[in-house]
Amino acid sequence: MLVLGLNMFHADASAALVQDGEVVFAIAEERLNRVKHYGGIPALAVQACLNSVGATIADIDHVAVGRDSDAHLIKKAQYALLNPTKILNLIQIRKRREAMDDLRALLARPLQADPQRMRFHQHNVEHHIAHIASAFYCSGWEKAAGFSYDGSGDFVTTMLARCEGTDIEILERVFVPHSLGSFYTMICDFIGYRKYGDEGKVMGLAPYGTDAYYEQICDMMSPNGRTFKLNLAYFMPLGSTQGMQINEDGTVALARHYSPKMVGLFGQPREPSGEITQRDMDLAFAMQKRFEEIFFHLLDRLHRQVPCDDLAMAGGCALNSVANGKIFNQTPFRRTWIQPAAGDEGLAVGAALYAYHAILKQPRQYVLKDPYLGPEFSDARIRQALDSAALKYRRLEREPLLEQVADKIAAGQVVGWFQGRMEWGPRALGNRSILAHPGLPNMKDILNARIKRREWFRPFAPSILADRQDEYFEHAHPSPFMLHVYKIRPDKRRQLCAVNHVDDTGRLQSVTRQENPIYYELIQAFQRRTGVPALLNTSFNENEPIVCTPEDAIDCFCRTKMDVLAIGPFLAVKAEDP
Numbered sequence: 001m002l003v004l005g006l007n008m009f010h011a012d013a014s015a016a017l018v019q020d021g022e023v024v025f026a027i028a029e030e031r032l033n034r035v036k037h038y039g040g041i042p043a044l045a046v047q048a049c050l051n052s053v054g055a056t057i058a059d060i061d062h063v064a065v066g067r068d069s070d071a072h073l074i075k076k077a078q079y080a081l082l083n084p085t086k087i088l089n090l091i092q093i094r095k096r097r098e099a100m101d102d103l104r105a106l107l108a109r110p111l112q113a114d115p116q117r118m119r120f121h122q123h124n125v126e127h128h129i130a131h132i133a134s135a136f137y138c139s140g141w142e143k144a145a146g147f148s149y150d151g152s153g154d155f156v157t158t159m160l161a162r163c164e165g166t167d168i169e170i171l172e173r174v175f176v177p178h179s180l181g182s183f184y185t186m187i188c189d190f191i192g193y194r195k196y197g198d199e200g201k202v203m204g205l206a207p208y209g210t211d212a213y214y215e216q217i218c219d220m221m222s223p224n225g226r227t228f229k230l231n232l233a234y235f236m237p238l239g240s241t242q243g244m245q246i247n248e249d250g251t252v253a254l255a256r257h258y259s260p261k262m263v264g265l266f267g268q269p270r271e272p273s274g275e276i277t278q279r280d281m282d283l284a285f286a287m288q289k290r291f292e293e294i295f296f297h298l299l300d301r302l303h304r305q306v307p308c309d310d311l312a313m314a315g316g317c318a319l320n321s322v323a324n325g326k327i328f329n330q331t332p333f334r335r336t337w338i339q340p341a342a343g344d345e346g347l348a349v350g351a352a353l354y355a356y357h358a359i360l361k362q363p364r365q366y367v368l369k370d371p372y373l374g375p376e377f378s379d380a381r382i383r384q385a386l387d388s389a390a391l392k393y394r395r396l397e398r399e400p401l402l403e404q405v406a407d408k409i410a411a412g413q414v415v416g417w418f419q420g421r422m423e424w425g426p427r428a429l430g431n432r433s434i435l436a437h438p439g440l441p442n443m444k445d446i447l448n449a450r451i452k453r454r455e456w457f458r459p460f461a462p463s464i465l466a467d468r469q470d471e472y473f474e475h476a477h478p479s480p481f482m483l484h485v486y487k488i489r490p491d492k493r494r495q496l497c498a499v500n501h502v503d504d505t506g507r508l509q510s511v512t513r514q515e516n517p518i519y520y521e522l523i524q525a526f527q528r529r530t531g532v533p534a535l536l537n538t539s540f541n542e543n544e545p546i547v548c549t550p551e552d553a554i555d556c557f558c559r560t561k562m563d564v565l566a567i568g569p570f571l572a573v574k575a576e577d578p
């Protein structure tokens with residue numbers, strides 16, 4: 001049975017293919033059309049899914065969309081009546097709903113397929129149910145507490161659930177406008193981070209601040225019985241989309257989130273090009289602190305209703321790795337399984353698995369063992385791309401390749417590392433990565449000056465051998481998808497100085513041999529030279545979606561000042577280099 005999962009007409013459009021209950025392929029459209037956070041129809045992603053198993057759209061049995069515009073219609077209508085300027089917004093959502101009704105017609109043109117030959121059944125899965133499904137059904141756990149939170153989706157911002165077997169029982173929903181995601185985005189917007197997806201940057205700024213504004217920030221969001229509420233005086237009325245607009249060309253824009261009350265309290269907002277002041281850092285600090293408090297309040301309530309050790313989690317806010325790293329100290333949960341594509345691209349996987357298990361009543365067997373669900377490329381294709389770019393390269397066996405790359409990283413060089421299938425989700429996890437020495441004090445500046453050009457305050461992250469994690473970090477709970485930030489132990493901070501953030505933390509990736517053998521062996525080879533069982537790992541890109549194809553990687557390599565490119569079995573340098 002083939003089930004195609006889709007996230008469409010929403011930021012981070014994506015497609016995933018589930019074959020007999022196993023996720024065999026998943027990819028966000030942005031990686032293929034190179035438009036960051038693309039929010040239209042994921043036509044290239046669908047085609048890539050089909051190609052991966054040699055199928056056509058006519059072979060698909062079920063299509064599951066991570067969106068149910070019919071959900072909570074009464075709530076939406078009530079909200080629109082209270083906010084008359086947002087009635088237009090509601091009409092647009094209905095139009096999209098009608099377009100989705102004819103999914104065959106929508107897919108036919110970009111796939112050049114005959115809609116008459118498509119025989120799939122369509123399932124619309126509510127946004128947050130798809131998020132929770134994307135975590136729980138991939139976890140392999142028989143039972144867990146399910147949690148999802150983000151800006152909003154299908155008029156809901158937060159969902160608590162009891163997950164058992166193939167059932168996801170919803171315990172609580174928090175509706176628009178009360179949203180942890182909107183709270184975070186509002187303050188990011190005020191301090192000059194106005195693009196969709198900028199929240200992760202501000203998370204890195206927070207530890208530079210103080211709690212000077214903590215009391216004012218607490219007035220913006222507070223616990224409310226089992227859930228929480230926003231003080232709407234600080235927010236613009238955002239409508240049922242919580243201020244997210246998908247443009248005709250599929251790009252995503254955010255409406256202004258902060259109200260004049262914010263300006264009255266804190267002065268003029270920072271322009272994106274303006275200098276970051278202590279005020280901005282202090283706001284970021286208090287925002288992260290309040291976010292965590294409400295998050296732990298919700299998890300505490302969830303644990304009372306579902307008393308177990310295991311938490312399955314997704315939703316855009318589940319990418320807040322700082323909050324995730326504190327779960328074990330601040331809540332009764334002992335294990336987490338967080339979907340690597342916790343943001344909205346993950347809806348494609350969640351909707352497909354929900355259709356398979358909860359709607360079609362198929363039993364569970366699948367466990368997501370690694371995040372490498374994207375495309376891979378043959379050696380011949382890579383060689384062709386290298387030849388076209390006139391790069392100098394050598395083909396090496398695995399062992400010499402690892403030894404030479406480890407030598408170069410140990411000597412302070414910056415290496416583009418392109419191997420195997422592309423990662424699913426926003427993190428580079430050792431298959432589309434730029435790698436460097438984590439223990440050189442100037443490495444952060446080198447990377448920023450030569451390649452990444454990121455804000456000075458953003459930390460780089462380490463990949464560490466999972467069996468050595470406990471020696472270096474204060475928590476041994478694995479973080480295979482780089483979704484937890486832990487304190488680095490005091491005696492190891494010098495060894496990891498390029499990935500040690502200002503508050504002595506690191507957003508680590510725990511690497512096992514089972515998940516990624518070649519990457520594990522590369523870190524081992526580096527360890528033999530330096531004594532450090534970790535590498536600095538940043539995504540293979542330069543202000544663009546992470547590279548997908550060999551051509552994308554070679555283009556990025558040539559545009560930037562990376563030293564070496566290890567791509568498949570080939571080790572390449574630029575033509576002018578010796």
Ligand SMILES: [Fe+2]
Pocket residue numbers: 127131150151152153315316343344
């Ligand atoms: Fe979402």
